[in-house]
Amino acid sequence: MFVWRRRVFDRSDDYNWDNAMTPLPIPIDADRFWLRLMAMAEIGKTPGGGVRRLALTDEDRAARDLLSEWFGAVGLRVRVDDLGNMYGRRDGADPDAPPVVIGSHLDTVPTGGRFDGALGVLGALEVVHALNDTGIRTRAPLEVVNWSNEEGARFQPAMLASGVIVGALPLEAAYAARDSTGRTFGDELERIGYRGGAGDRLAQCAAYVELHVEQGPVLERAGAQIGVVEGIEGISWNRVEVTGRAAHAGPTPMADRRDALVAAARLVLLLRDAAQALERVRLTVGRLQVSPNTINVVPGAVEMSLDVRSPRGDGLDAALRAADQACRQVADLDGVTVRRAEFWRSPATPFAERVVEAVASAASRRGYTTKRLWAGAGHDAKYVADRFPAGMIFVPSAGGLSHNEQEWTAPEDCVRGATVLLDTALALAGIVV
Ligand SMILES: [Zn+2]
Known part of the structure; x- marks a missing residue:
């Protein structure tokens, strides 16, 4: 049984788990999470056991449609901006508070794996589902995001949509980006029906947290379960x-x-x-x-x-x-x-200390072994960090393999990652119980 005590945390950074007496720990539903990961991996599935789901292709559209359906099923309000970024919003108790944003990307490289990107989006969805199951209300709203064209495999540059959001890239340049057959990002966005309005972009954000597979061998070698990412190289x-x-x-x-x-x-x-x-x-x-x-x-x-x-x-x-x-x-x-x-x-991008420490303490409170490291690959969190406080959570990649059909992260590692994402999001958004 949980012990409940009414308390509103009006500042997310003075949240203290020890005094909170909140209904913790909230569990992640391991089976439901894994089923969703594997269902998403069916879209663009390759004979080699990987995924080919290039940005703004029919496969990407199918993945977006499925995500949209899942957003609706857990009560998230869906909006799409003019770059095709998808947001699912869960209101908080304070309507004026900027949201805590969690997510990643659903596009892949031509012979990609099942976890790169999808883990962060579906992990964020699972966080919302777990909060719904437990009846937890947060002070700040939560938003789950799916960024368009993170990989840059079809349209260059990579992280194109988050780049426009933070002003690192002009919108016209993004729309004009061409794939190898001459089709533009703007036209393809229109074709798959995911061109929304500029007013729907992420404009405010209290903190952004992205769960991702490490894509390298460091965590596995160190025997660490969670990577606390300090920044992007x-x-x-x-x-x-x-x-x-x-x-x-x-x-x-x-x-x-x-x-x-x-x-x-x-x-x-x-x-x-x-x-x-x-x-x-x-x-x-x-x-x-x-x-x-x-x-x-x-x-x-x-x-x-x-x-x-x-x-x-x-x-x-x-x-x-x-x-x-x-x-x-x-x-x-x-x-x-x-x-x-x-x-x-x-340039090297250090993540916000407040977010990094929230990840570290969430992991240690769950008793997980951690290692601090820097991301050697690009992620949307890099651009987001230019404008808002951001951080990342890594989980081990078997053999350090990624951008490979054999990419593998064990189910228990996926659950640990989503669990840290959940606790981090709660620490940053504050709980109303
Ligand atoms: Zn990725």
Whole structure:
């Protein structure tokens, strides 16, 4: 039996679980949650056991229709904004309070898994359902969100809709984004019937919390059940041009060569060493274009990509300084010229301390093992954090696999994640009992 005591928390940040005497812990219905996850995974199901549900396709429409039906069944008031973001609202006791927003995305990459995105949306839906079952009323309203086109697999850039909401991207650019067949985001949104009004956008938000699979091996390796995400790492994308001299592979003596590929190979290794010498920095060369790329010609030029990631504010710049040092070293050793140019940067985004601490204390009160970490991939929470207090909850990905049909998160991990989401949302929204 639960012990009830009437109390209104008028400030979410002074909420204290120990004094609350609220009907806790509220359970997540594990079977219902799992059935919904698996039912959603049927839409766009691939023969390999994954999901292909690209943004604004017929599959995405079917997923949205099903979500809309589920929103209605738990009494959420549904609205759709001009980017196709879907919101389901559960009123709070204070009609003027800005909502606590929970959710994620339902679109996937072409050979995606069943949990990336869907876990956060359906976990949020389950939170509302569990509150309904228990008869809990919150002070602030709760809103469940499904963001459009998070993956960027069909329309670039990724996180396009949340980007427009926070003003990082103009609406016209989003509407004009084209897929590989030339269809635009705006037209496809219209076609699937999910173009709502600008007045329906998320305008106020007390806090945003996103439950997501980790997509990496850190939690599993650490034996931690819940990842308390402290922020999203900064990313810098660079183009590196190594220019030597093309020459005949036969008559040109080894000592006379200015081989751009030999220099590039050396640079790849030096960049790896540089990253290892720095703290919490990752440097990746993922693409090489060798010119002229012919069997009997000493390579004259190589264009390389360089992806730099770091959670620290000054981490990207420190890594790029080390990269430039490596470029100079290679230029001296191999008689080539090396030029590096950054063409895109997304700075490191720390999450709001209040939200991060709410996640950490929700997890520890349930007795779950936790690990603090930074997200190495982009998420809508990154853009939301530019404007509103935001945070994320991670649960383990088996083998660290994601963006893969074999992606797997165990049912008990899904339930633990939704449970932390529930307690975090309650702590932030405040309870009226
Ligand atoms: Zn995702």
